[in-house]
Amino acid sequence: MSLRNRELANLIVVGVLTAIGFASVYIARQSVVSTASLSYAAFFFALYLAAHLICRLTVPSADQYLLPMAALLTGVGVTEIYRLGPGDAFRQGLWIVVAVAALAVTLFFLQGDYRRLESYKYLFGLGAIGLLVLPALPVVGESVNGARLWVHVGSLQFQPGELAKIALIVFLAGYLREKREVLAQGRLKDFGPLLVIWGGAMLVLVETNDLGSALLYYGIFLAMLYVATARLLYVGLGAALFLAGAAGVYKLVPHVRERVTIWLHPWTSHPVPCAISGKPALRQDCASYQLVKSLYSLAHGNWFGTGLGKGTFETPSGHQLIPYLNTDFIYSALAQELGLVGVAALLLVYMLFVTRGMKVAMLADDGFSKLLAAGLTFSFALQTFIIVGGILRLIPLTGITLPFISYGGSSVVANFVLLALLLLVSDRANRGRG
């Protein structure tokens, strides 16, 4: 079977799984949702097929598992978003159409040779910072949940940080490919442009309180620097700098201090000062409310979960129990309904995606492609770790999206662009092999 036929077969399996997901939500929530839910499955299957045909045309030799895995994660995400709120699922569906279009555009434009991106690396670097600064600008910027991450133009909301991440990875791949030998020798002068652009990104992120992304960018930077130079010393230095920086930020920024307190002690037995209400309250009823309620959601899922559509996310009076359930906390919703068995399977899909992405990086035969694929794949893994690890109290919680699954247009579009770039690298590497 050719690679693309195998991809098609996998997509059919994904399509069936998505249909089963929507059907089970429909069965569990007949009173709330309509039979339209079943047409969603057909719609997504059509979308997957379209993406598949684009791949046939543009990247015939690309890895055959990346697209089906992305489709599976997107399908699971949109099913859960649908279960939580059919209206959001409709908007998310539209965004997925946009995302597939973005995938098509990326593939068509770069099918000749994506490596020409390398010559625009500084443009991408500056573009990344520009995108990051956008939300901080007065007219278009908007603050959500204490962090200025959003741009809105008219009724359209966009979180440019997600695309900035990809632009930054393109910059890093280009710059590091060019300078890797001299960087490995430790010539300080060559670090200049790197530190300017990367430092600028970090500054903007800390300034806008987007701690999750700051952590993500820092990790991506260190990882790609290591791949390029093979010097663990830089990683050690970077980690030491990170710890020093984190300690400084902890001392200076109350917002960060609170995050750490919530992480270490989400439950109190005595009332503590509560910034939200201004009155003393138990921390689980105030600052760590979200985290604690999300943990209850996980715990309720147990081994096998409540089943799609049968989870509990509302109080008897109809109040939403967990704020930001379909974006930052979609993992705890999934964990409750799918159980440990379900979300462990989901995390295994993430692991497979990482494996395939890194394989693409290893098969590629030029430095830029290797760095690009490794950077993109590692960003995908690290982002998953930062948000889910935050929910699981492995690290302090910072709100970023779960790749392919969370509700949010910019996130989905950015992830499909990331997928397109991986497919391009893979296609070229495999074609070279014959």
Add this chain to the structure above:
Amino acid sequence: MNRQIARLALLGLVLIASLIVGTTYWQTWASAGLADKQDNAIQVVAQLSVKRGKIRAANGQILATNRRKRVGGQTLYLRRYPQGGLYAPVVGYSTQSRARAGLEESENDYLTGSNTSLKTVVDGLLNKLRGETIKGNDLWLTIKPQAQQVAMSLLAGNCGAAVALDPRTGAVQVMASRPTYNPNLVESNFSKILRTRAPCTPASPLVNRATAGLFTPGSSFKVVTATAALDSGRYNIDSRFVDRGYCVEYGKQVHNFADQGRVEAFGPVNFLQALENSINAVFCQIGQDIGERSILNAAKRFGFYKPPPLETPSSERRPSGLYDRANRLFDPTEPQQVDVGRLAFGQGPATAHPLVTPLQMAMVAAGVANQGVVMRPFVVGKVTAPDGSVIYRAHPHKYKRAMRPSTASQLNEMMQAVVTGGTGTAAQIPGIKVAGKTGTAETGGPGTPNTTWFIAFAPADAPTVAVAVVLQNQTGVGGTTAAPIAKAIMEALLTPGSNP
């Protein structure tokens, strides 16, 4: 670069694998602990989506059922108590915030279908797979509604309690406590319950006085003393005494109960007459003769010093026995710690005063009635699964042998004399032989209100009901206040249909 990429790949995989480990921790290891957290609203809703089993009286009358409410496409079941406060002392309540009391608390596993019988586990799992509502099991109590109604209405306006048992099996037929509370208000208007007014302070409407109320037994305790005396072999029903109207304790005179200000001295009497007329001086002499150890051992053979067995929560059952100044249960080790003469008629100084629950006193009456054997009390007769099949049925169990059969038959005769010609004539039921014992406990000095008792069983030849009634803060005596209530309860149980 591939070496570095491979290492980076490994790091990425380890990061995500750590998420699987973390998720496993929360979803399995920590799951039960989180489910018990008070602020776990998911657990609240999840439990409300279980169709909790009904609680029914012996005749099927519904005491606790559910009200359906649809929220966000989910059906929730909220508790409703059609009988209001009538059964609250034993049934208890179950609220959305998972506060529970009574059988609603202790039998929660049965009621939510989470008891661990293989059949219910399998059924529950199948239901879950089918997406069906989890249904709990129904409790069928042994309480007889008609008699319960009688007891609760006669206790109304008082602080007190009544318990009726079938002495042959231990089945609880009446468990009444006043003041009571409306369990439907626990969630919506708890402050109204707290404002309950009653002729006693604190009113404590939420306390089941039948099992958790501790009262001075007074002369009703003479049945225990008589048991010890007869069982010792040193006395029998015809033993002779001389009543001078008082007995000497620590060099001071302890007088007979002063009925209407006149202290009687009966002169020469036998044991039967001493119980019939509840002569303190005679029991004082007996106590001094047989000793506190003998009396307390007899009490323990009735079940004293242990919370009486019942299906209600252990926090709602308190042991009877001697209590010390700090109101802690107290088992004396030295004779001088106890005023044995007063103990013999159910009184005592603050340092060692007897306190009993109505359930324990009903067990005393039942022990005498059942030829000396106290049966283990139970109030849940059977449990039925949603399909109607019986998954639990109570079987009578012997709890303790309280006395020799010959002691029981002599006491039976003596207690009949109390009703036919002694202090308990108000409990006479035409055509039925009743045996009983009054009690009037002084809880303060002269002129302060009494705690009054009547314990009884009937028909005396072949008893099918044993009862204990207690009333707090009475100006009358046991024979005039508690005895008529005990009589009405026994009548309701012995002659169903005749509603007094």
